Amino acid sequence: MKETITIREKMLKLSSILIPILITQLGLYSMTFFDTTMSGRVHPNDLAGVAIGSSIWVPINTGLSGILLGVTPIIAHLAGAKKIKDVPKMVVQALYLSVILSILIFIIGFFVLDPILSTMNLEREVLHIAKGYLVALSFGILPLFIYSVLRCFIDALGFTRVTMFITLTSLPINFLLNYLFIFGNFGFPKLGGIGSGVATAITYWCITAIAVVIIMKKTPFLEYQIFNVFYRISFSAWKEILKIGVPIGFAIFFETSIFAAVTLFMSQYNTITIASHQAAMNFASFLYMLPLSISMALTIIIGHEVGANRLKDAKQYSYLGIGMALFLSFLSATMIYFFRPEIANLYTTDAAVLKLTQDFLIYAIFFQLSDAIAAPIQGALRGYKDVNVTFLMALVSYWIVGLPFGYLLATYTSLGAFGYWIGLISGLAAGAIGLLVRLRIIQQRNTFALKVT
Secondary structure, rough: OOOOOOHHHHHHHHHHHHHHHHHHHHHHHHHHHHHHHHHHHHHHHHHHHHHHHHHHHHHHHHHHHHHHHHHHHHHHHHHHHHOOOHHHHHHHHHHHHHHHHHHHHHHHHHHHHHHHHOHHHHHHHHHHHHHHHHHHHOHHHHHHHHHHHHHHHHHOOOHHHHHHHHHHHHHHHHHHHHHHEEEEHHHHHOOEEEEEEEEHHHHHHHHHHHHHHHHOOOOOOOOOOOOOOOOOOHHHHHHHHHHOOOOOOOOHHHHHHHHHHHHHHHHHOOOOHHHHHHHHHHHHHHHOHHHHHHHHHHHHHHHHHHHHHOOHHHHHHHHHHHHHHHHHHHHHHHHHHHHHHHHHOOOOOOOHHHHHHHHHHHHHHHHHHHHHHHHHHHHHHHHHHOOOHHHHHHHHHHHHHHHHHHHHHHHOOOOOHHHHHHHHHHHHHHHHHHHHHHHHHHHHHHHHHHHHH
16 A cells, blocks of 8 residues: 555545445445335334344344454555465455354354344234344355455455445345345235345345455456465464454444344333334444444554554554544534434334434434544554454443443433433443543554654
8 A cells, every 4th residue: 555645645545445435334234224214114013123133133243244354454464564475365264264153153043043032022023023034134144254354355455446346236136135025026925024134145145246256357356366276274364363353353242232232122112112213223323334434444544554664654544534533423413413304204104103213313413423433443443453452442331331321221210212322322432432542552652662663
């Protein structure tokens, strides 16, 4: 990756990496967005069922696939240090690991899905839809995890526009399949919310196939010969990936699972509350793609700078990313406030769900600022390969601060379901403060080490 000198050059470089990632993330999340909004057009039970299914699937998916994100800083460091010959072996070892992880999820899910759902106080139809959605989705786990590795490889080299192209290609496929399987058009079975799981699983196979073809046929990926050389399983390479990837995966799991836990706690409320909560949370998560994309861009670009021993540039990129995220968060918060009715109408036509969703969206506004600080810093720290403290901070801020506080407010005050949202906001704020302190410490250490050398 070319060295930049001025702030303007750095902004242009960061933007060139970021914009394709943002489009890719919005595209990938659009699959969940389509699942939720299109299911809600069938019946509130379908919306609630997909909400429960997603609340179980998302933390598992993001946590375990998050382990594979360890590939990104590893490849970025290798590329920054010009160790090109080491890249193919690391990618192949990550592919082996992705297959193992997907098989483990499938086996564990087979045994624990029914016990988990049976502990929830769900209406019979909602439970049926949630289980069917997850079963259908499970057939897309293997290709999704393989694609995660391939995407990390492509992005780490700086070619984020390629993964953007793959995602944009898959979106009409996912929308069409949802249209067919959810509503039963053109002779297809009308599966409601379960159909969205079928559509998404098929789409995962499609994006993986597209990525494989591009890597095998297109320059510069063709030059790495990823699929042309057989590599034996290397436990030392697995250890390197897991050493970085496991803390990343657990940090992501702790963050996403607290939202899932809140949704599960919501099962004590009626279907209207569950559906309204999920609609507002779905849109807030959609906007989270902004700081998340900046986070992923910072991991790539800071990984290259650190690998090339350009530590001053790495520091400048980190604060440019945070500033950009804060600016965008103010814009998104303003949009939520002024367009709440229109946003709620995207998810439902049911009057009761429509009204309550608008109330939940008020709390979603406060998510934006904390996310704008926390997410970019996480990405920057991953670029420095500093992941263990981030993992511990996620555990403390989300599960020791956020969830207990939310539970107390929801249970012992008149706030009810809104109390959980206040707890989430508190946890996010605590995490943002802790991560900012950690980033300063890491950068000061690097500055001192550079002076010594």
